[in-house]
Amino acid sequence: MNKILTNNIQLNWLRTFEAAGRLLSFTLSAHELNMSQSAISQQIQLLEHHLKQKLFVRANRSIRLTDAGRSFLPLVQESINKLNAGAAQIFTPINEATVEVNVNNSFSVLWLASKLQQFNTIYPQVTIKQIGTNWSSDFEISTAELEIRYGTGFWQGFESIRLITPKLRPYCSADIAKRLRQPSDLALFPLLDVIGTPTGWSHWLKTMTLANIHANQFMDSHAVAASMAANGFGLCLMYDELMTQGVIAEQLVAPFMDYIDTQGSYYLCYRSDKELSKASVIFRDWLLLTSKQTQNDQSFT
Secondary structure (H helix, E strand, O other): OHHHHHOOOHHHHHHHHHHHHHOOOHHHHHHHHHOOHHHHHHHHHHHHHHOOOEEEEOOOOOEEOOOOHHHHHHHHHHHHHHHHHHHHHHHHOOOOOOEEEEHHHHHHOOOHOOOOHHHHHHOOOOEEEEEEOHHHHHHHHHOOEEEEEEEEEOOOEEEEEEEOOOEEEEEEOOHHHHHOHHHHHHHOOOOOOOOOOOOHHHHHHHHOOOOEEEEEEEOOOOOHHHHHOOOOOOOOEEEEHHHHOOOOOOOOOOOOOOOOOOOOEEEEEOOOOOOHHHHHHHHHHHHHHHHHHHHHHOOOO
């Protein structure tokens, strides 16, 4: 068996299995790997035939790992991570370096904190130094090559690339969600609004024709609002991509599907008249790719 695995197993089979095992969805795996769903199924079947073991149980348009699949998945993930890290060091050689990033506090807590380990696995020699920011006045004193800002995306002298889809909808704890049957039930709970954002609860409530309901709790960051909502104190408006991973995201659900478009979002920014260091380019490219993947994953939920 060892000889067969070493000589004949295909890397594409393993990449496909890893994605399907992690996402537990052939549809999501197909989207992530830019393959058709039938191609995903075929790759899995070839791997199962090669191993002479079933890796998934397929039933009612859902899949789950078999005992063999659950045991095999961590081994495959570890191997792929080592391959990625080794390839990065060989083909994108870079010495130990530190990338200083001015990061909006909410984005750091709700998005970056749950994903930065992925970057560290691939580029363990690159240290990310985060400097927290929250207000536009913080931008003026920044010396970092890269910044993640909240705003409308227009800052003179900067390249600005949007990281988060500019749409908001309500999020709350599962206990509160059980007590919500229709949007008018929001009158029973505190509504947590973020100071300084161009759109918020007033816009969402107007869209739902709920003129008699108003936000009555205010804070200066999405991270604080999400933390309060996760602790059962009312509802916040949140971007879906900030709710994909992390401790806070696991405690929140979206009781309604209704969105509002917002002028504000989170942007990766860097000066247009200065060349980025090699380490900053690597972190920028990883950040943009991960953001794109997160947005694509949300489009399937």
